[in-house]
Amino acid sequence: MKTILHLDGDGFFAACEISLNPKLKGKAVVTGQERGIATAMSREAKALGVHRGMPIYMVKKLYPEAVVVNSNYHSYGMFAQRMYDIVRRYTPLVEEYSIDECFADISDLPDPVRAAENIKKELKRELGITFSLGIGPTKVIAKVASKWNKPDGFTVIQPDEIENFLKDLHIGKVWGIGPATSTHLQRLGIQTALDFTQRDERWVRENLPKPEHFLWHELRGHSVYRVHHEPDDDYGSIQQTRTFTPSTKLDFLFSELSKNVEGACMKARRHELSTRRVYYFLKTQEFRYHRFEVPLTVPTNDPSVILNEIRATVDRVYKQGFEYRATGVTLSELVPESVAQNDLFGEVVKNDKKREVWKISDLIDRRYGTHTMILASSLRAREKRRTRPARRLWIPSMGEVA
Numbered sequence: 190m191k192t193i194l195h196l197d198g199d200g201f202f203a204a205c206e207i208s209l210n211p212k213l214k215g216k217a218v219v220t221g222q223e224r225g226i227a228t229a230m231s232r233e234a235k236a237l238g239v240h241r242g243m244p245i246y247m248v249k250k251l252y253p254e255a256v257v258v259n260s261n262y263h264s265y266g267m268f269a270q271r272m273y274d275i276v277r278r279y280t281p282l283v284e285e286y287s288i289d290e291c292f293a294d295i296s297d298l299p300d301p302v303r304a305a306e307n308i309k310k311e312l313k314r315e316l317g318i319t320f321s322l323g324i325g326p327t328k329v330i331a332k333v334a335s336k337w338n339k340p341d342g343f344t345v346i347q348p349d350e351i352e353n354f355l356k357d358l359h360i361g362k363v364w365g366i367g368p369a370t371s372t373h374l375q376r377l378g379i380q381t382a383l384d385f386t387q388r389d390e391r392w393v394r395e396n397l398p399k400p401e402h403f404l405w406h407e408l409r410g411h412s413v414y415r416v417h418h419e420p421d422d423d424y425g426s427i428q429q430t431r432t433f434t435p436s437t438k439l440d441f442l443f444s445e446l447s448k449n450v451e452g453a454c455m456k457a458r459r460h461e462l463s464t465r466r467v468y469y470f471l472k473t474q475e476f477r478y479h480r481f482e483v484p485l486t487v488p489t490n491d492p493s494v495i496l497n498e499i500r501a502t503v504d505r506v507y508k509q510g511f512e513y514r515a516t517g518v519t520l521s522e523l524v525p526e527s528v529a530q531n532d533l534f535g536e537v538v539k540n541d542k543k544r545e546v547w548k549i550s551d552l553i554d555r556r557y558g559t560h561t562m563i564l565a566s567s568l569r570a571r572e573k574r575r576t577r578p579a580r581r582l583w584i585p586s587m588g589e590v591a
């Protein structure tokens with residue numbers, strides 16, 4: 190049984206501004222002037238009615254008493270770094286989830302709840318910022334806990350109390366459930382998170398795609414998503430990220446992800462490794478990460494397999510109205526390719542054929558330069574940089590390549 194801690198900064202950007210400039214304390218502080226929309230707000234600003242995404246001109250018109258400031262991501266990043274460091278005093282198993290959130294696996298600490306209380310105190314004392322903390326047996330439950338009582342909250346959900354916390358929680362509020370999935374689940378008669386956990390495993394398997402199976406387990410207190418700690422994980426992972434001119438377009442972002450996946454898989458094949466767990470993220474203009482984790486049933490280094498998983502889940506990660514500036518992919522839990530092949534069973538023949546194709550692709554790349562042959566899904570990301578049209582080619586087991 191695991192004990193996972195999740196912590197989340199309260200109005201983080203605005204809180205950083207107040208910590209840097211104590212004169213702002215008690216005022217309705219709003220960040221995001223330079224972008225023209227509110228990106229974070231102090232408790233006082235929230236009480237006035239300011240919310241994230243509200244146009245700045247409207248904030249100024251409706252609430253002249255509000256103090257609107259430019260964002261300073263460099264400082265926020267430094268606060269974030271200190272936040273992770275404070276948590277690392279207690280355990281190295283810390284996942285830097287976003288600029289104001291992290292997970293920590295505190296299962297092995299002698300008194301995990303006491304440790305979390307101390308972390309909370311130290312964050313407040315040393316950063317001058319309040320965080321809401323949640324503890325639960327899984328990452329998804331820890332997320333429910335940290336949201337339970339905001340701001341400045343501290344909520345522990347013991348495995349036998351989960352039901353109490355899920356019974357009034359709308360299914361759409363669960364971490365990892367996007368609007369489309371939420372609608373789908375409601376059509377199937379599921380309104381609350383508890384409704385979902387009360388369906389049996391067979392029903393879940395027959396009616397829902399894989400990401401929901403993982404969520405179902407997590408909501409029932411069985412840990413599937415592990416805390417992805419760095420850099421301790423580095424020896425066992427391959428990462429590929431790229432920054433670009435900010436975009437709101439999902440098809441372009443997917444193409445960027447596709448290119449990352451291709452690059453990461455190429456590295457994996459070079460080292461004869463396959464991945465068992467893929468993480469990917471979209472990074473917003475405000476340096477927030479929207480991430481997703483995909484545990485794979487069969488280890489692979491085939492980009493088309495991984496991209497199918499990403500295609501099926503990206504609508505939970507992508508949020509309309511956000512400008513994204515980078516994407517990234519991590520292949521983790523790497524295992525030797527040979528191990529992967531032994532696990533394949535019925536998939537062996539099909540995958541062997543595909544493996545041949547990738548081998549040839551790698552050969553061509555070695556001879557004519559990296560990315561000579563790419564998946565068609567990566568084209569848009571590539572066209573941004575190239576004017577010469579790429580030639581496309583259809584390979585039955587892979588679809589269109591270029």
Ligand SMILES: [Mg+2]
Pocket residue numbers: 197198199200201289
């Ligand atoms: Mg926050």
